[in-house]
Structure formats: C-alpha cells, structure tokens
Amino acid sequence: MTEAVSKVKRELLLEGLDCANCAMKIEDGVRKMDGISSCSVNFVKQTLTFESSEDQGPLISEITKKIKKLEPHVSVRELVPKAAGNHHPQSSRGHHHDGHVNDHVHSHEAGGHSDDHADGHNHGHSHDHGSSGIRVMSIRLAAGAVITAAAMLLPVTGWAELAMFLAAYLVTGGDIVVQALRNIVRGQVFDEYFLMSVATIGAFCVGQYPEGVAVMLFYQIGEMFQGIAVNRSRKSISAMMDLRPDYANLKTGDGTKQVTPEEVRVGDTIVVKPGEKIPLDGKVTAGRSMADTSALTGESVPRELEAGDEVLSGFINKNGVLTIEVTKIYGESTAAKILDLVQNASSNKAPTENFITKFARLYTPVVVIVALLLALVPPLVVSGATFSDWIYRALIFLVISCPCALVVSIPLGFFGGIGAASKAGILVKGSNYLEALNDVKYVVFDKTGTLTKGTFKVTETRPAHDGISPEQLLEYAAFAELHSSHPIAESIREAYGKDMDASRIQDYNEAAGHGVRVKLDGVDVFAGNAKLLKEEGIAAQQPDAPGTVVYVAVDGKYAGYLLISDEVKEDAAQAVGALQKRGKQTVMLTGDARPVAEKVGKLLGVSEVHAELLPQDKVEHMERLSRLKQPKEKIAFVGDGMNDTPVLARADVGIAMGGLGSDAAIEAADIVIMTDEPSKIVTALGIAGRTRQIVWQNIFFALAVKGIFLLLGAFGIATMWEAVFSDVGVTLLAVLNAMRVLKLK
Numbered sequence: 001m002t003e004a005v006s007k008v009k010r011e012l013l014l015e016g017l018d019c020a021n022c023a024m025k026i027e028d029g030v031r032k033m034d035g036i037s038s039c040s041v042n043f044v045k046q047t048l049t050f051e052s053s054e055d056q057g058p059l060i061s062e063i064t065k066k067i068k069k070l071e072p073h074v075s076v077r078e079l080v081p082k083a084a085g086n087h088h089p090q091s092s093r094g095h096h097h098d099g100h101v102n103d104h105v106h107s108h109e110a111g112g113h114s115d116d117h118a119d120g121h122n123h124g125h126s127h128d129h130g131s132s133g134i135r136v137m138s139i140r141l142a143a144g145a146v147i148t149a150a151a152m153l154l155p156v157t158g159w160a161e162l163a164m165f166l167a168a169y170l171v172t173g174g175d176i177v178v179q180a181l182r183n184i185v186r187g188q189v190f191d192e193y194f195l196m197s198v199a200t201i202g203a204f205c206v207g208q209y210p211e212g213v214a215v216m217l218f219y220q221i222g223e224m225f226q227g228i229a230v231n232r233s234r235k236s237i238s239a240m241m242d243l244r245p246d247y248a249n250l251k252t253g254d255g256t257k258q259v260t261p262e263e264v265r266v267g268d269t270i271v272v273k274p275g276e277k278i279p280l281d282g283k284v285t286a287g288r289s290m291a292d293t294s295a296l297t298g299e300s301v302p303r304e305l306e307a308g309d310e311v312l313s314g315f316i317n318k319n320g321v322l323t324i325e326v327t328k329i330y331g332e333s334t335a336a337k338i339l340d341l342v343q344n345a346s347s348n349k350a351p352t353e354n355f356i357t358k359f360a361r362l363y364t365p366v367v368v369i370v371a372l373l374l375a376l377v378p379p380l381v382v383s384g385a386t387f388s389d390w391i392y393r394a395l396i397f398l399v400i401s402c403p404c405a406l407v408v409s410i411p412l413g414f415f416g417g418i419g420a421a422s423k424a425g426i427l428v429k430g431s432n433y434l435e436a437l438n439d440v441k442y443v444v445f446d447k448t449g450t451l452t453k454g455t456f457k458v459t460e461t462r463p464a465h466d467g468i469s470p471e472q473l474l475e476y477a478a479f480a481e482l483h484s485s486h487p488i489a490e491s492i493r494e495a496y497g498k499d500m501d502a503s504r505i506q507d508y509n510e511a512a513g514h515g516v517r518v519k520l521d522g523v524d525v526f527a528g529n530a531k532l533l534k535e536e537g538i539a540a541q542q543p544d545a546p547g548t549v550v551y552v553a554v555d556g557k558y559a560g561y562l563l564i565s566d567e568v569k570e571d572a573a574q575a576v577g578a579l580q581k582r583g584k585q586t587v588m589l590t591g592d593a594r595p596v597a598e599k600v601g602k603l604l605g606v607s608e609v610h611a612e613l614l615p616q617d618k619v620e621h622m623e624r625l626s627r628l629k630q631p632k633e634k635i636a637f638v639g640d641g642m643n644d645t646p647v648l649a650r651a652d653v654g655i656a657m658g659g660l661g662s663d664a665a666i667e668a669a670d671i672v673i674m675t676d677e678p679s680k681i682v683t684a685l686g687i688a689g690r691t692r693q694i695v696w697q698n699i700f701f702a703l704a705v706k707g708i709f710l711l712l713g714a715f716g717i718a719t720m721w722e723a724v725f726s727d728v729g730v731t732l733l734a735v736l737n738a739m740r741v742l743k744l745k
Contacts, residue, residue: 007037012048012063013077014041016133018227022071024407025188029070030063043411047079069186072179137224141217144172148213165209173200173216191364195398202395203720206388215399215720222728232739245279245313245335251323261313261330272322278315281333282324284308289320337666352414352435352695356406367401374714389716396713399723400706409698409734416741417691423742425674426684427658433670436653437688441633442625443579443681444647446618447590447600449640450657451576451678452566456487458495459547460563464540473560477552480516480527483508488548488564495562515550526553533558547596568600575678576604582685587625589618589647618647638673638681640665655681691741698734705730 017023027041030050036059039050048067052059064076151164173196180193196219203212249256251269261279264270269285272278278291290302293315302318305311311324313335330336375394378385414431421428428434448454461470478496481489482505493500506519514535515528526532533540533551540551540558547565551558576586587608590597597611610621625635637644637651648654648668656669657676666672673680709726712718718726 007051007053009049009051010060011079012050012060013079014046014048014067015075015077016073017041017043017046017071018231022074025070026067026074029066033062033066035059036063070188072182134224134228137220140171141220141224144168144213144217147171148210148217152210162209165204165213168213169200169204169216172213172220176216176220177201189368195364195368195401199395199399199720199723202391206392208392208720211720215724218721218724219728222724222732225732245277248279249273249276261333264326264330266326266329268326270324270326272317272324274317274319274321276317278311278313278317278322278324279333279335280313280324280326280330281311281328282326283310284322285325286323287321289322290318292316292318351432352410352692352699356410356699359403359406363403364401367398371395371398371401393713393716396718396720396723397710399720400709400713400718400726403702406699406702406734408731409702409738410695412735413691413695413698413738413741416694416738417687420691420742421684421687424680424683424687425677426680426687427672427674428684429670429672433653434688434691436634437636437671437685438692439632439634440584440636440653440685441629442585442587442635444587444589444622444625444635444637444651445606445678446637446639446644446647447588447592447597448566450638451572451588451604452568452600454566454640456491456548456564457567458491458562459565459567460545461495461560462543462563463560464558468554468559473552474562476520476525476554476559477527477550477562479505479520480518480525480552482518484510484516488550491564492550492562524555527551545599547599565596568603569676569678571677571679573604575682576606578679578682579685580605580607582682587621589613589621615644615646618644619650622647622650636681638678640676644668655684687741694737694741698737701737702730702734 023041023043031039035052037051041048067074067076147168176193177197180197200212200216245261247258248261248264249271250259256271284305284307288306291305293303313333371394374397375391378390379387417434418428445451461474463473474496477492481492504521509517515532517526527550538553538558545563547563550562552560579586586606588601588606589610591613594611597609601609634652636653636655637647638655639648640657644665645668654669655671656665658666658672658674705726709718
C-alpha cells in the first residue's frame with residue numbers, strides 16, 4: 001500500500017465480548033487481514049478500532065466474518081459518528097449508557113449465524129454476561145444441578161443413570177462442547193473450551209459421571225461470576241469517566257433548542273442551566289455560577305465562574321445560568337479528548353501484558369502435550385498402572401493448566417490503575433506509561449506554569465524610610481504605570497485595586513526599557529528599573545530577591561521598591577521533597593533569568609537548576625541525562641507550555657499540566673495532570689507502584705496455585721473438583737484483586 005493513500009480509522013462495537021482471551025484472538029486475527037494497517041481491541045470498552053485505506057465497505061463485512069469465525073457469540077456493529085467530518089472514537093459511549101445515542105449503529109451480522117442467538121444458549125457460549133444472559137445461565141445451572149442431584153439420589157443404574165447424568169451435562173455445558181468443536185473445525189484447538197470438554201468427556205469415559213457434570217457446573221458458575229466481576233470493574237471505570245455531555249442548549253434566533261454537542265460550531269452561543277454539564281469548551285459571556293470541576297480535575301472545591309472566564313466541557317454548573325460562547329468543536333473539547341485518551345489507553349499495552357499474551361500462546365500447547373504423555377507413558381512403562389487412572393490424572397492436569405487467571409486479571413489490573421489515576425485527576429494514556437513510572441529516576445521540571453503559577457503578582461512593597469507607607473508607595477507606582485500595557489504594570493494596578501482618576505496625572509513620559517516619569521498631583525514620580533535611577537543620579541541599594549524590582553523615586557529622592565514575581569505553587573516544595581524521599585533526582589530547566597531560577601530552585605530544594613534555555617537547549621539537557629542514566633532507568637519531564645512540546649516528546653514519560661497547559665503540550669504528553677498540581681506526580685508514582693504490585697501478585701498467585709495443583713494432579717492426589725477450583729477460583733480471586741486498584745486513596 002503506498003503512503004499516498006489516506007488512512008481511515010473505524011470503530012466496531014463487539015457485543016458479548018467478555019473474555020480477554022477472546023479479545024486477544026480477535027485482535028490477532030483481524031490484524032493479519034489484507035488491507036488492515038493497524039488494529040486494536042479494547043477489552044474494557046468492547047470495541048475494535050482498525051485503520052485501513054479509504055474503501056471500507058467490503059472490508060467491514062470481511063472483518064465481521066472473521067470475528068464470527070473466531071468467536072461466534074460476539075455480535076459486531078459499526079459505530080458511525082453522526083456529525084459529518086468529525087469522527088470521535090469516544091462517541092461509542094453513546095451506545096453504552098443513556099438513551100442519548102450519538103452514533104448510528106450499523107449491524108453487520110454475517111449471514112447464516114442467526115443460530116447463535118436463537119439457540120437460547122446465551123449466545124451459544126458462557127462468556128456473555130449481560131443481565132438476560134446471567135438469568136438464562138442461572139436457570140440452566142439450577143436445572144443441571146437438580147437433574148444431577150436426582151441421578152445421585154434415585155436408585156438408578158446402568159443406562160438410565162448415564163442418560164440422567166448426560167442430560168444434566170448437556171443442559172449445563174452443552175454450549176462449551178459445541179464451541180470447542182467449532183473451534184477445532186477452524187483449526188483453533190488449544191483454548192479453555194477444548195480443555196474443559198476433553199476433561200469432562202474424559203471423566204464420563206472413565207465412569208466418573210457425577211464428577212464430569214459437577215466440573216462443568218462449577219466451571220460455568222465460576223465463569224458467570226468472573227463475567228459479573230469483569231462487568232462490575234468495567235462499569236466502575238465507565239461511571240468514573242462519565243464526562244460525555246448528552247446535549248447542548250443552542251441559542252437560536254427564536255430561543256434555545258436542544259442539540260447534540262457534535263452539532264454545535266465554534267462561535268455559537270449555548271446556555272447552561274443549573275445542574276447541567278457544560279458540553280463544550282468556551283468563554284462565559286454572561287452569568288455567574290459555581291462549577292463542580294471534580295470530573296476533570298479531581299478537585300472537590302467548586303470553582304467560581306463569571307463573564308470572561310474560560311470553561312471546559314465536563315464541568316458541572318451548580319447554581320446560576322451561564323451563557324457561553326463556544327471556542328472548540330466537540331471533537332476538540334476537553335471532555336472528548338479525555339474520554340478518547342482514557343478509553344484508548346489500553347491500545348498502548350504494558351510490557352507485562354505483552355509478556356502474558358505471548359506466554360499464554362506458548363503455554364497451552366505445551367500443557368496439552370505434557371497431558372498426553374502423562375496419559376500414555378506411565379501405563380506403558382510402570383507395572384500395575386492402569387490407563388483409566390492415568391487418563392483421569394491427565395484430564396485433571398489439563399483443567400488445572402488453563403491460563404485464564406493471567407489473561408483476564410492483568411489487563412484489568414492495569415486498566416484499574418488508569419481508572420484510579422483519572423479519579424485523582426491524572427490521565428494516563430496507556431498502561432505502558434503507567435508501568436514506566438515505576439522506573440523513573442530523573443524528574444525534570446519546567447519552571448513557569450509547572451512549579452510556579454505563571455502569573456505576575458506584587459509580592460513585596462518595601463518603602464525606603466518611615467516618611468512613606470507601603471500603601472502610598474503602591475499608589476505612586478500604580479499611577480506612574482497607569483497607561484502602560486506591560487504585564488508588570490498590570491500586576492501593579494491590580495495590587496493597588498482602587499479606581500484611578502487619570503486627571504491627577506500630568507506630563508506622562510515613558511522611557512523604553514527604563515520606566516516612566518509622571519507628575520502626580522504636582523509631585524515628580526519616577527517608576528522603573530535600576531537604569532532609570534542611575535540616569536537620574538538617584539542612589540538605591542539593590543535588593544537580593546527573586547523577581548522583577550520596580551524602583552520608585554519621589555521628587556528626586558529614592559522612595560522604595562516593589563517586588564513583582566511569579567508565585568510558587570502551594571504544593572511545589574512538598575512535591576519536590578516527596579520525590580527526593582523516593583530516591584528521584586529532581587532537575588529544573590527554564591528559559592527564565594538565572595537569579596530568578598536559582599532562587600526558586602533553592603526555595604523548593606531542586607537538586608539541579610539550568611536557566612536561560614531555549615527549547616532546543618532543554619532537549620540537549622535531556623540527552624545529557626539519558627547518557628547518565630542506567631539502561632533500565634527512565635526520565636520524566638513535566639511541563640505546560642507550547643515550548644515544552646519537543647522535550648515532552650523526547651522524555652521517556654512526558655507529563656503535562658493540563659488545567660491551564662497548552663493543547664500542544666497535552667497532545668505530546670503521555671500523562672496529563674488536570675489539577676495543575678505538581679504533587680500529583682507523587683500520587684501517580686504511588687498508583688503505578690501499587691498497580692505493578694497487584695499485577696505481579698496475580699501472576700505469582702496464579703502460577704503458584706497452578707503449580708501446586710499440577711503436581712497434586714499428576715500424583716493422583718487432586719480430584720477434578722480441586723482442578724476446577726484452581727482454574728476458575730484463581731481467576732475469580734485474581735479479578736477481585738485487580739479491582740482493588742480502583743479503590744486507591
């Protein structure tokens with residue numbers, strides 16, 4: 001395929017996809033198809049996203065056939081965004097919860113597969129755990145249990161006994177056997193259906209009828225609970241990310257009308273009533289209100305909004321009516337981007353996840369071969385060993401070996417970690433970045449807007465002698481700077497904060513690069529830098545303080561100075577301290593003047609400070625650090641501005657301040673901190689560590705339990721019951737353990 005052909009991204013909804021193993025098979029199968037340049041299945045969101053060239057009509061039906069072949073119980077629908085030319089992958093959420101479906105859903109059921117739905121077998125397979133599926137499954141399991149109990153308690157023998165147990169078996173697990181046969185026909189032998197079918201049919205062959213039925217019954221109960229647990233963690237993640245606005249009140253010539261957020265254009269005016277979500281990013285043009293920003297920032301304190309304030313989609317309007325001019329279309333809005341980030345995070349898989357996927361692929365065939373040897377070799381070699389005994393042991397060995405626990409719980413553990421982070425106002429764009437945080441050795445900060453607030457404020461008013469008060473000094477400076485548009489002049493007027501009568505000023509005279517001379521109420525006032533004082537021959541001592549100094553002289557005599565500096569964020573020192581406690585090296589790279597940078601660095605306790613840098617100099621410093629670090633160690637860069645984009649992209653983990661940061665920085669970053677608080681980096685490291693811990697707990701726990709039961713099975717100590725517990729029980733416990741990540745404080 002030539003590069004010139006433009007690629008199109010499409011999304012399919014996979015209803016009934018409830019097992020991570022199936023998701024893996026589908027992703028693998030579709031990726032290998034002709035014409036597909038990339039493909040990713042999101043198990044938590046139940047979607048398949050693929051990229052291909054323009055012409056897709058035939059491709060989608062090919063993909064649907066492929067999925068039907070691999071997993072007949074999964075039904076495929078295409079998600080098509082309603083707003084033309086505005087494709088938002090996240091809009092598939094419209095399908096999941098509320099009635100506000102913002103997508104047309106095209107069904108692509110391949111012909112000849114209607115039997116999947118008609119057979120009453122829960123879509124022909126035990127993995128579909130919608131509420132109706134659970135009900136059907138519960139009835140089947142109850143019926144199977146009753147027939148089994150009757151067969152065991154009634155005085156029946158021979159064919160009658162076999163017939164009763166067989167009926168119980170088919171009611172309970174007929175769909176598993178059918179699925180196993182279908183998969184064998186397609187050349188997919190080694191999966192859990194095959195293992196369960198061989199083990200239970202084998203139990204019937206060696207005369208262990210009750211055990212054959214009971215194993216299938218127990219397996220199906222375990223699968224059902226596992227499905228419920230998976231769905232619960234899916235729901236808690238979706239609920240937490242429920243930012244998607246359902247509608248917007250668009251102002252028209254004759255009042256307002258409700259439209260979908262996708263229909264609103266830049267420059268349109270929308271009205272947001274109390275209790276409603278703000279659907280799009282914009283600027284308040286009228287009204288005052290408090291807004292709950294917790295969905296985006298994790299901040300519990302409401303934010304006050306009034307005319308002129310910027311608002312982001314996903315805020316909830318608390319009390320007043322707001323009129324907002326829209327500044328971004330829905331696809332570009334904050335809520336849409338966040339949903340997109342969180343939901344597509346799973347396509348960037350952590351190395352641990354990739355390892356388990358490969359492990360499961362090799363592991364199952366090896367286990368089947370070992371089981372065959374176990375069934376055939378001892379009876380031929382050991383005297384007195386019977387085939388029925390060793391076949392039974394081999395069957396137990398097969399059931400125990402199923403790798404479900406690992407395949408399901410690991411992606412869930414990572415997704416739970418991503419979910420817990422977004423609850424805290426930290427967006428992680430993939431489990432690989434969450435995993436990478438564990439190896440971060442250097443945390444490199446930008447200064448302005450990251451460690452400091454990025455706004456100028458008068459932080460000190462210091463009169464030269466007792467004859468003048470701080471208020472008077474500030475008044476002189478404010479009037480001197482009355483007509484200047486410089487940010488420093490603005491900060492002085494803001495600090496003064498009173499109405500100013502311009503008629504009090506005569507002879508306004510600005511000297512570029514030096515300052516201002518005016519006559520205020522007949523008194524000569526100078527306000528400016530040290531050069532202005534020197535020029536006027538006025539002596540003044542230079543204060544040793546970080547920031548910009550504005551000197552004031554009245555009637556030719558030095559009157560004092562104002563210090564204007566960028567305020568340090570409240571939690572910046574705590575963040576730097578906590579990172580150093582964890583053994584991280586902290587470095588500050590800034591374009592600001594050296595004295596200011598060094599003062600801030602000293603105040604916060606940063607280990608290394610480099611000032612007066614251009615964006616390319618920052619990249620050079622990153623290269624220097626990457627030469628210093630060990631191969632396994634990683635560098636994280638934290639920034640907020642447009643000029644930080646190249647460094648964010650160069651870092652192993654790029655972290656952007658998302659509340660006020662530039663769009664370019666947020667796009668380039670791997671992790672976005674919505675609250676603008678540096679201390680959230682420490683929170684993110686904590687979540688990453690806890691997630692890794694839980695994932696490895698699951699890996700060790702599953703392998704240890706399996707190892708013990710495999711030995712017990714091979715020596716004939718474990719029965720089928722224990723075998724099924726070791727498979728289904730371990731999976732269920734691992735899923736519940738993975739859900740602990742979501743409860744992070």
